[in-house]
Amino acid sequence: MSTHSNDIRLSLQGASSEIAVIALNRPTKRNALNDGLVLGIRDIFQNLPGSVRAAVIHGEGEHFCAGLDLSELSERDAGQGLMHSRMWHAALDCVQHGPVPVVAAMHGAVVGGGLELASACHIRVTDESSFFALPEGTRGIFVGGGGSVRIPRLIGAARMTDMMLTGRVYKAAEAERIGLAQYLVPTGTALDKALELATRIASNAPLTNYALMHALPRIAEQPADQGFFTEALMAAIVQNAPEAKARVRDFLEGRAAKVKKE
Numbered sequence: 568m569s570t571h572s573n574d575i576r577l578s579l580q581g582a583s584s585e586i587a588v589i590a591l592n593r594p595t596k597r598n599a600l601n602d603g604l605v606l607g608i609r610d611i612f613q614n615l616p617g618s619v620r621a622a623v624i625h626g627e628g629e630h631f632c633a634g635l636d637l638s639e640l641s642e643r644d645a646g647q648g649l650m651h652s653r654m655w656h657a658a659l660d661c662v663q664h665g666p667v668p669v670v671a672a673m674h675g676a677v678v679g680g681g682l683e684l685a686s687a688c689h690i691r692v693t694d695e696s697s698f699f700a701l702p703e704g705t706r707g708i709f710v711g712g713g714g715s716v717r718i719p720r721l722i723g724a725a726r727m728t729d730m731m732l733t734g735r736v737y738k739a740a741e742a743e744r745i746g747l748a749q750y751l752v753p754t755g756t757a758l759d760k761a762l763e764l765a766t767r768i769a770s771n772a773p774l775t776n777y778a779l780m781h782a783l784p785r786i787a788e789q790p791a792d793q794g795f796f797t798e799a800l801m802a803a804i805v806q807n808a809p810e811a812k813a814r815v816r817d818f819l820e821g822r823a824a825k826v827k828k829e
């Protein structure tokens with residue numbers, strides 16, 4: 568697939584090419600996100616092949632992502648800065664509200680716009696080498712890739728404010744404890760874990776996955792009464808799919824796996 572950048576790579580895995588693996592591939596610059604890369608992310612998520620049921624995003628080299636490419640910053644005036652931030656919003660919206668769930672596999676630096684990218688994903692896996700920071704505060708800038716909307720929903724506004732005011736860096740274990748990641752795995756295994764999770768996600772009914780990605784965050788923003796109503800609509804639509812009926816029948820007739828304690 569052609570994108571705006573050679574610094575991002577899409578490959579397909581799985582027996583039916585059901586897993587999209589997206590690699591940030593600019594390791595010499597620590598996968599810093601220049602405009603081409605941001606547009607490349609948008610292009611890939613807007614044009615995922617129809618076979619894809621789940622996606623994984625990771626970074627080549629020693630780090631997940633060093634955030635915004637700071638070398639492009641000085642050339643923008645206020646109006647261009649506004650448009651630039653809106654471009655990030657549009658690209659990361661394609662990640663969050665695309666067709667399939669996305670798992671971020673993180674290692675090394677997950678900073679600034681890198682954390683904003685990870686926050687747009689649906690599941691975050693970190694290995695023990697990761698460190699998380701929002702250096703925007705100390706660089707005299709502000710988040711612009713949706714971080715002020717998404718990150719407080721993960722860790723609370725107080726923690727994000729602290730990260731930005733003081734430059735606080737969270738190590739991987741702390742990051743998992745406060746909610747920046749849902750899985751903590753040994754160094755070097757984040758991609759394997761993310762692929763394992765993506766494989767599991769890909770085996771769900773696609774409509775259920777879509778409902779989870781698109782309805783859950785919206786219901787969280789609705790007053791309770793509207794949330795209950797949206798939930799009922801979503802439940803009715805999803806359970807009406809032939810695939811849902813077949814899966815329930817499989818369980819009732821002893822063909823489907825039980826929930827296990829492990």
Ligand code: 1HE
Nearest residue numbers: 595596597599633634635636637638676679680702711712
């Ligand atoms: C970069 C960038 C970058 C590295 N933009 N070029 N983000 C930051 O403030 C983080 C800035 N980066 C760092 O703190 C460090 O580079 C890392 C901790 C991520 C990695 O350290 P290290 O020792 O492995 O690498 P390095 O030697 O610092 O960097 C290697 C090269 O990548 C070097 O270039 P070179 O030509 O001298 O080899 C660095 O200049 C370059 N590089 N990070 C440009 N970010 C939508 S708004 C979002 C706002 C933000 O994201 S602000 C936070 C930006």
